[in-house]
Amino acid sequence: MIFSKDSRATSWVESANDSQYPIQNLPYGVFSNSGSSPRVGVALGDQVVDLCALHEAGLFSETSVGSENVFANDALNDFMAMGVEAWRSVRRQLVALLIAERTTDACDVAIEPNTTLREDAGLREKALVTRANVQMHLPSRVGNFVDFYSSKEHATNIGSMFRDPSNPLLPNWVHIPIGYNGRSSSVVVSGTDIVRPSGQTKADAAESPTFGPCRLLDIELEIGFLTGPANKLGSPIPADKAADHLFGMVLVNDWSARDIQKWEYVPLGPFLGKSFATSVSPWVVSLDALAPFRVAQPKQDPPVLPYLRTDGDWGFDIDLRVHLKTATMSEGDTICRTNFKYMYWTIAQQLIHQASNGTNVEPGDLYGSGTVSGPTPDSYGSLIELCWKGTKPIKLSSGEERKFLADGDTVILSGCCHAPNYQVGFGKVCGTVTPAR
Amino acid sequence: MIFSKDSRATSWVESANDSQYPIQNLPYGVFSNSGSSPRVGVALGDQVVDLCALHEAGLFSETSVGSENVFANDALNDFMAMGVEAWRSVRRQLVALLIAERTTDACDVAIEPNTTLREDAGLREKALVTRANVQMHLPSRVGNFVDFYSSKEHATNIGSMFRDPSNPLLPNWVHIPIGYNGRSSSVVVSGTDIVRPSGQTKADAAESPTFGPCRLLDIELEIGFLTGPANKLGSPIPADKAADHLFGMVLVNDWSARDIQKWEYVPLGPFLGKSFATSVSPWVVSLDALAPFRVAQPKQDPPVLPYLRTDGDWGFDIDLRVHLKTATMSEGDTICRTNFKYMYWTIAQQLIHQASNGTNVEPGDLYGSGTVSGPTPDSYGSLIELCWKGTKPIKLSSGEERKFLADGDTVILSGCCHAPNYQVGFGKVCGTVTPAR
Numbered sequence: 001m002i003f004s005k006d007s008r009a010t011s012w013v014e015s016a017n018d019s020q021y022p023i024q025n026l027p028y029g030v031f032s033n034s035g036s037s038p039r040v041g042v043a044l045g046d047q048v049v050d051l052c053a054l055h056e057a058g059l060f061s062e063t064s065v066g067s068e069n070v071f072a073n074d075a076l077n078d079f080m081a082m083g084v085e086a087w088r089s090v091r092r093q094l095v096a097l098l099i100a101e102r103t104t105d106a107c108d109v110a111i112e113p114n115t116t117l118r119e120d121a122g123l124r125e126k127a128l129v130t131r132a133n134v135q136m137h138l139p140s141r142v143g144n145f146v147d148f149y150s151s152k153e154h155a156t157n158i159g160s161m162f163r164d165p166s167n168p169l170l171p172n173w174v175h176i177p178i179g180y181n182g183r184s185s186s187v188v189v190s191g192t193d194i195v196r197p198s199g200q201t202k203a204d205a206a207e208s209p210t211f212g213p214c215r216l217l218d219i220e221l222e223i224g225f226l227t228g229p230a231n232k233l234g235s236p237i238p239a240d241k242a243a244d245h246l247f248g249m250v251l252v253n254d255w256s257a258r259d260i261q262k263w264e265y266v267p268l269g270p271f272l273g274k275s276f277a278t279s280v281s282p283w284v285v286s287l288d289a290l291a292p293f294r295v296a297q298p299k300q301d302p303p304v305l306p307y308l309r310t311d312g313d314w315g316f317d318i319d320l321r322v323h324l325k326t327a328t329m330s331e332g333d334t335i336c337r338t339n340f341k342y343m344y345w346t347i348a349q350q351l352i353h354q355a356s357n358g359t360n361v362e363p364g365d366l367y368g369s370g371t372v373s374g375p376t377p378d379s380y381g382s383l384i385e386l387c388w389k390g391t392k393p394i395k396l397s398s399g400e401e402r403k404f405l406a407d408g409d410t411v412i413l414s415g416c417c418h419a420p421n422y423q424v425g426f427g428k429v430c431g432t433v434t435p436a437r
Numbered sequence: 438m439i440f441s442k443d444s445r446a447t448s449w450v451e452s453a454n455d456s457q458y459p460i461q462n463l464p465y466g467v468f469s470n471s472g473s474s475p476r477v478g479v480a481l482g483d484q485v486v487d488l489c490a491l492h493e494a495g496l497f498s499e500t501s502v503g504s505e506n507v508f509a510n511d512a513l514n515d516f517m518a519m520g521v522e523a524w525r526s527v528r529r530q531l532v533a534l535l536i537a538e539r540t541t542d543a544c545d546v547a548i549e550p551n552t553t554l555r556e557d558a559g560l561r562e563k564a565l566v567t568r569a570n571v572q573m574h575l576p577s578r579v580g581n582f583v584d585f586y587s588s589k590e591h592a593t594n595i596g597s598m599f600r601d602p603s604n605p606l607l608p609n610w611v612h613i614p615i616g617y618n619g620r621s622s623s624v625v626v627s628g629t630d631i632v633r634p635s636g637q638t639k640a641d642a643a644e645s646p647t648f649g650p651c652r653l654l655d656i657e658l659e660i661g662f663l664t665g666p667a668n669k670l671g672s673p674i675p676a677d678k679a680a681d682h683l684f685g686m687v688l689v690n691d692w693s694a695r696d697i698q699k700w701e702y703v704p705l706g707p708f709l710g711k712s713f714a715t716s717v718s719p720w721v722v723s724l725d726a727l728a729p730f731r732v733a734q735p736k737q738d739p740p741v742l743p744y745l746r747t748d749g750d751w752g753f754d755i756d757l758r759v760h761l762k763t764a765t766m767s768e769g770d771t772i773c774r775t776n777f778k779y780m781y782w783t784i785a786q787q788l789i790h791q792a793s794n795g796t797n798v799e800p801g802d803l804y805g806s807g808t809v810s811g812p813t814p815d816s817y818g819s820l821i822e823l824c825w826k827g828t829k830p831i832k833l834s835s836g837e838e839r840k841f842l843a844d845g846d847t848v849i850l851s852g853c854c855h856a857p858n859y860q861v862g863f864g865k866v867c868g869t870v871t872p873a874r
Contacts, residue, residue, distance in 0.1 A: 143580065144622050149705060170703055175646050176637055180705040181618040181712065185581050185797045186670055195671035197794035200613055200742065209612050211742045211793075233623055233714070234632035235874060260794065266607055268586060268617040269706020275618065276794040277670070305637065305648045356648075357634035357697065357709040358874070360622045437672060437795070 001092040002106040005292040005419045009103040012118050013128065015045030016098075020416060020425020024292075026094055027283035027426075028076055028248065031134040038137045040071035040079065043283050043427070044098060046131050051090075053127040059097065059116060063089035075141045076284065080228045080247045081363035087228070087247065091288055106292070136282035139250065140226055140364030142187045145278065146354060147222075147254060147368040148179040150345035152298070154373035157385045174302060177345035177353045179370075182254075183275035187366060190251075190281050190429040196407060196436040197276040199260035209263060213436035216258035217405040220371040221322050221381030221413050223340050223426075224252040225347045226284055226364060233360040239310050242348040245361055248284035249316075249347075251413045251429040252368045255279065258384055258404070280366065281413075281429040289424050293317045293417040297346050304349070307356055314346035318426070320372055320415045322381065327408030329398045335386060338372050338379035340415070407435045438529040439543040442729040442856045446540040449555050450565065452482030453535075457853060457862020461729075463531055464720035464863075465513055465685065468571040475574050477508035477516065480720050480864070481535060483568050488527075490564040496534065496553060500526035512578045513721065517665045517684045518800035524665070524684065528725055543729070573719035576687065577663055577801030579624045582715065583791060584659075584691060584805040585616040587782035589735070591810035594822045611739060614782035614790045616807075619691075620712035624803060627688075627718050627866040633844060633873040634713040636697035646700060650873035653695035654842040657808040658759050658818030658850050660777055660863075661689040662784045663721055663801060670797040676747050679785040682798055685721035686753075686784075688850045688866040689805045692716065695821055695841070717803065718850075718866040726861050730754045730854040734783050741786070744793055751783035755863070757809055757852045759818065764845030766835045772823060775809050775816035777852070844872045 003009060003024045010016070011023040021027065021043040031048050032038040039052035051071035054060060061067070064086045070079045079086070096114040103111050117123055149155055152169070155178075159168025172178065196217060202209035228247040231237050237245060254274065261273025297315040318340035325332025350367055371381040380386050383404055387394055393401040405411070410433075415426035440446060440461045447453070448460040458464065458480040468485050469475040476489035488508035491497060498504070501523045507516045516523070533551040540548050554560055586592055589606070592615075596605025609615065633654060639646040665684040668674050674682060691711065698710025734752040755777035762769025787804055808818040817823050820841055824831055830838040842848070847870075852863035 144620060172637075172639075172646075172700055172703070175639075176701055178701070178705055178708075180708050181620055183581060183618055183796060184621065185799050185802075188670070195795050198673070199794045200609075202609075202612075208739065209609075209742065211744050214794075233625070234630075236635070257794070263609055264613055264615070265704075265706075266609070267702075267706070268615055269702075269704070271615075271617050272790070272794040272796065275791075275796045302645065305646065307648050353709070354712075357636045357651075357694070357713040358623075358632050359620060359709065359712045362622050365622075 001088060001095050002288050002291040004106040006421065008421045010100045011044060011098045012100045013044050013047055013098060015047065019045045020423050020427060021045055022422045023095060023099055024422050025285065025289050025424045026091060027285045027289065029139055029283045030074060030076065030137040032137065033129055033134045038074035040073060040076060042094060043131060048129045048131050048134055049098065050127045050129055057123055060090065060093060063093050065090060074137065075364065077140050077364040080140065080226065083229045084244055087286065088288065091286065136189055138187065138189045139282060139284045142184045142364060142366045143362045144365040145182040145184045145187055146179050147182045147370060148177055148345065148350050149370040150177055150343050150350065151370055151373045152344040153342060153375055154371040154381065154385065157373060157380065161389045175305065177350045179350065179354070180269045182278065186275055187278045187280060190279055192279060192431060193434045194255055194277050194431045195434050197257050197260065198436050199257060199272050200263055201259040202263045214257035214260055217433060218256040218258050218383045219322065219411050220254035220256055221320060221336060221338065222252040222254050222368045222370060222372060223249050223318065223415065224280060224366050224368040225249050226366055227361045228363055230362050231355055231360055234358040236358055237352055237355040239307065239352050242310065242351050243287065245351060246287050246347065248286040249290065250284055251281040251415050251426050253279040253411060253413050253429050253431060254368055279429050279431045281427050283427050285424060285426055290316055290417065292419055293424065295341050298342065298344055300344065308349045308352060310346065310348045314348045315341045317341045318415050318417050320413065323412040323414065324396065324402065325410045326396065326398060326400055326406065328400065333397050335394055336379060336381055338374040338381055340372055342374045343369060343372060405433050407433050409433050438525060438532050439725050439728045441543040443858065445858045447537045448481060448535045449537045450481050450484055450535060452484065456482045457860050457864060458482055459859045460532060460536055461859050462722065462726050462861045463528060464722045464726065466576055466720045467512060467574040469574065470566055470571045475511035477510060477513060479531060480568060485566045485568050485571055486535065487564045487566055494560055497527065497530060500530050502527060511574065512801065514577050514801040517577065517663065520666045521681055524723065525725065528723065573626055575624065575626045576719060576721045579621045579801060579803045580799045581802040582619040582621045582624055583616050584619045584807060585614055585782065585787050586807040587614055587780050587787065588807055588810045589781040590779060590812055591808040591818065591822065594810060594817065598826045612742065614787045616787065617706045619715065623712055624715045624717060627716055629716060629868060630871045631692055631714050631868045632871050634694050634697065635873050636694060636709050637700055638696040639700045651694035651697055654870060655693045655695050655820045656759065656848050657691035657693055658757060658773065658775065659689040659691050659805045659807060659809060660686050660755065660852065661717060661803050661805040662686050663803055664798045665800055667799050668792055668797055671795040673795055674789055674792040676744065676789050679747065679788050680724065682788060683724050683784065685723040686727065687721055688718040688852050688863050690716040690848060690850050690866050690868060691805055716866050716868045718864050720864050722861060722863055727753055727854065729856055730861065732778050735779065735781050737781065745786050745789060747783065747785045751785045752778045754778045755852050755854050757850065760849040760851065761833065761839065762847045763833065763835060763837055763843065765837065770833050772831055773816060773818055775811040775818055777809055779811045780806060780809060842870050844870050846870050
């Protein structure tokens with residue numbers, strides 16, 4: 001169920017209209033309230049629609065999710081494993097149940113309202129939960145977390161700072177969506193405090209390393225995709241099947257300890273400089289909700305090898321922001337405005353490459369894009385770029401300055417797609433830095 | 438329950454005595470037979486002792502595993518999560534049930550036989566399963582897989598070949614147990630065929646990369662440890678608590694595509710060159726079974742930072758072998774003999790370092806040692822070292838030569854600890870290379 005970009009469809013749940021979670025969005029998440037078990041819902045305006053309750057009421061009996069309640073679950077993995085037909089049939093039914101009046105999808109197929117929920121006060125009472133009162137959980141059990149490095153601007157900035165400004169990209173970068181395996185156990189949901197990590201660091205002038213709290217704590221603004229059905233170990237995913245394995249996207253803050261990373265990362269890559277925490281937003285925006293915001297990806301030159309060639313547009317026009325609030329600030333400042341459309345390597349290419357050696361993707365895996373940086377200095381998605389390796393401190397409206405994060409700082413990443421008459425929002429992912437233990 | 442190194446204890450299950458799986462070993466694994474559900478057992482001679490059946494018979498009621506049958510499970514994770522007191526109480530009870538006659542442990546505490554199983558033919562029928570007839574499964578659901586690089590000899594060999602023979606170790610190597618996150622989904626149990634991976638490679642003289650089957654397929658002989666109880670995210674594991682989180686060890690073959698790895702690995706480390714498959718042996722040898730084989734680790738110079746300092750001996754005297762059998766050979770050749778005692782960084786230091794930034798370890802995680810190489814050319818644990826980057830092909834008894842693996846080759850890693858009157862064996866981990874798809 002894909003809406004056109006100029007859709008004017010609205011929901012009878014009035015808070016949905018003009019919100020980041022209108023009828024055109026319907027992102028999936030796992031929530032609980034007042035001591036209840038975690039279960040699957042979708043965000044709609046200031047409400048959460050409880051899919052577990054709708055399933056119990058028999059409202060998914062004509063979809064392809066089956067009679068077992070896949071939404072009575074503390075993670076989306078089982079639903080993700082069902083594949084694109086199940087996802088689409090559920091989305092279509094949700095639109096029918098929640099839409100204000102008859103509408104058409106992007107292919108001009110009519111969608112008739114199903115008034116069952118709207119007209120049943122008892123069911124509404126059960127299935128619509130005030131979003132302000134729920135606790136959100138990780139959307140999936142992340143079995144595998146991979147982090148890419150797919151922004152040409154970011155890789156160029158980092159290469160300029162740490163290697164050679166006249167030749168900042170390594171030769172493999174334009175041929176391979178470079179990535180590495182991250183740590184799954186420390187992927188946490190938005191709102192989780194981030195304990196400042198300790199680790200080994202070595203000052204350039206020092207003879208030996210020391211162990212202590214990280215002094216160069218940074219963020220990375222990323223978007224991550226979560227996977228659907230598995231491929232079999234040993235069987236790559238061909239380019240034309242990538243979409244079958246893509247469930248949806250979330251915001252990711254890939255917290256980074258730059259001083260730990262600098263000392264440890266040769267020759268095997270980032271390890272403890274990254275593994276202490278990775279935060280994700282709780283609402284997973286589906287590929288169908290994002291379809292109206294597809295744009296051409298940047299031209300890839302040199303041309304990529306055939307196994308990485310995909311049809312259609314795989315860029316996504318998603319406005320992204322980084323917001324920093326120190327302990328003394330009541331509001332905080334926006335310190336970065338950028339867009340996901342700048343990414344050189346696409347999510348399809350990341351997935352295809354990851355599986356090209358036969359590695360098996362599993363439902364609920366998280367694949368981070370790498371830092372999203374745009375072309376201008378205010379569009380860089382990490383502090384190390386924004387303050388250019390500490391040489392240009394960020395001046396905040398409170399009069400404070402930041403090169404890297406201080407204890408008590410809160411970082412909020414947000415993302416939103418804008419259509420003429422509606423928005424598809426990612427919400428936000430936030431975290432506050434607490435002192436080292 | 439730790440046996441002394443000169444123990445002469447035997448089991449009334451006679452095949453145990455003089456085998457790699459005597460009463461002193463009792464390694465844990467997950468098995469199934471003739472269509473039954475996977476469940477937990479221990480290897481004893483040519484038998485598997487079915488712990489699920491023993492639990493059902495009430496024989497663990499006086500241990501600390503509780504009344505719920507933690508062994509009726511397709512993975513060891515729940516038992517691993519119970520911690521060292523539960524592990525020890527189960528081991529003590531198993532020794533009592535399976536031992537031939539009264540004996541004493543390493544602290545001279547008496548162990549009286551419990552004849553319940555021995556004298557109950559019906560229960561013996563249920564609980565003793567012929568090992569040749571069972572199928573082995575992965576011992577744990579591996580949520581997180583980390584691979585270290587802890588052999589000084591291996592790191593020196595690789596540094597000599599690819600960087601600078603006069604200065605092969607990078608400066609951080611003697612201060613940090615260098616490691617990286619690996620891929621969990623492709624950890625497979627011994628016996629799983631290994632499909633030759635395809636990937637991007639670039640010849641030194643070529644202008645551009647190409648995509649195709651890996652030509653430099655290698656192995657890495659490793660030992661891995663599996664973890665017990667979790668630490669809380671943000672709370673490091675102090676050095677004196679490391680042992681509480683160490684459940685046991687397995688053999689690991691970290692299959693490696695050297696040509697893919699070479700082109701992809703800067704700057705973020707190995708990715709698709711490693712992620713296509715990692716094989717582990719099915720039987721997990723406990724730290725208590727390995728206790729008699731502890732030896733001093735190599736002297737660490739310069740001294741390690743205080744957070745990495747541990748008490749006692751953390752080296753393990755484990756003989757290791759690599760066996761290579763081509764498709765034309767009926768027997769195969771031993772191409773490497775080495776020992777785990779050569780490892781510079783210990784499993785305790787690997788665990789402490791991994792958690793030093795607050796990263797949470799989870800029950801059932803796998804931590805590979807990195808290639809185990811000894812001081813002599815016949816003790817190197819990878820083909821790239823054995824054939825010295827292709828310059829010294831390995832001559833096999835069949836008349837064939839190998840630099841790297843050919844389709845149809847089978848690699849078998851084995852490991853064993855030797856006491857005067859018994860052995861504690863790891864069994865083996867094997868895999869056969871099948872053609873690229």
